[in-house]
Amino acid sequence: MSDNSPPPPPEQPQPSPWGPPAAPPGTPRTGLIVSLAVGGGLVVAGALVALVYSLMDSVSDSIALPPARSDAPSSEPYEEEPVKEEPEPVASGPAAEGDVTVTKCTRDSLIGWPHADLKIVNGSGSPAGYVVFVEFLDAKGAVLTDGVATTDDVAPGASVEVEAQGVGEVPTGTKCRVKQVTRDPM
Numbered sequence: 001m002s003d004n005s006p007p008p009p010p011e012q013p014q015p016s017p018w019g020p021p022a023a024p025p026g027t028p029r030t031g032l033i034v035s036l037a038v039g040g041g042l043v044v045a046g047a048l049v050a051l052v053y054s055l056m057d058s059v060s061d062s063i064a065l066p067p068a069r070s071d072a073p074s075s076e077p078y079e080e081e082p083v084k085e086e087p088e089p090v091a092s093g094p095a096a097e098g099d100v101t102v103t104k105c106t107r108d109s110l111i112g113w114p115h116a117d118l119k120i121v122n123g124s125g126s127p128a129g130y131v132v133f134v135e136f137l138d139a140k141g142a143v144l145t146d147g148v149a150t151t152d153d154v155a156p157g158a159s160v161e162v163e164a165q166g167v168g169e170v171p172t173g174t175k176c177r178v179k180q181v182t183r184d185p186m
Contacts, residue, residue: 006149096183099123100132103161105176112169116147118162122154126185129153133179134164144170146179153186 104117114136122128129152135143147164152161164176 018026064178085103096123096130096181097178099130099183100178100181102134102176102178105136105174106176107170107172110155114145114166114170114174116149116164116178118149118164118165118178119159120151120154120162121159122156122183124185125156127153127155129184129186131182132162132164133181134166135177135179136166136170137175137177138171138180139175144168 057149070173099121101121102116103119105114106117107124116134116136118132120130120132130150132149134147134149136145136147138144145166145168147166149162149164151160151162
């Protein structure tokens with residue numbers, strides 16, 4: 001055989017080695033395929049949204065409706081039992097306000113919130129729990145904020161120290177005042 005091969009058939013021209021690559025055979029349909037895929041996805045998504053909406057609508061209708069009541073009269077009305085109110089126990093001894101003294105009234109230097117150190121001495125004849133409400137006042141006597149302190153099971157004659165924390169920033173020179181004391185016998 002010789003180096004001379006027959007020329008290629010005229011239907012398929014041979015590409016030049018320096019030219020762009022030859023186009024693939026057949027007609028390109030990628031645009032059509034992508035368009036159909038996107039359109040189909042949108043149709044499926046719309047169908048799912050419609051299905052979820054109809055299910056949620058039917059569920060909310062069934063939840064919102066109260067159960068149907070019978071129009072038949074009841075056999076007999078029931079009788080209510082009277083509730084006996086128990087009197088609150090009263091601690092013996094002097095008023096609870098006299099049991100609490102403010103030992104220190106300070107303002108936190110970092111955040112500026114006030115707190116009051118309190119000393120509670122149980123002046124009653126039985127163990128008691130205390131709830132103490134404290135007001136924090138400015139120099140003119142206006143209430144800036146308030147705080148609360150609690151303690152449980154203070155024996156008669158015993159003393160405890162608690163802290164009432166105020167909320168919010170206050171100026172220096174803030175004063176403390178006991179507003180209310182509740183003593184609950186144990």
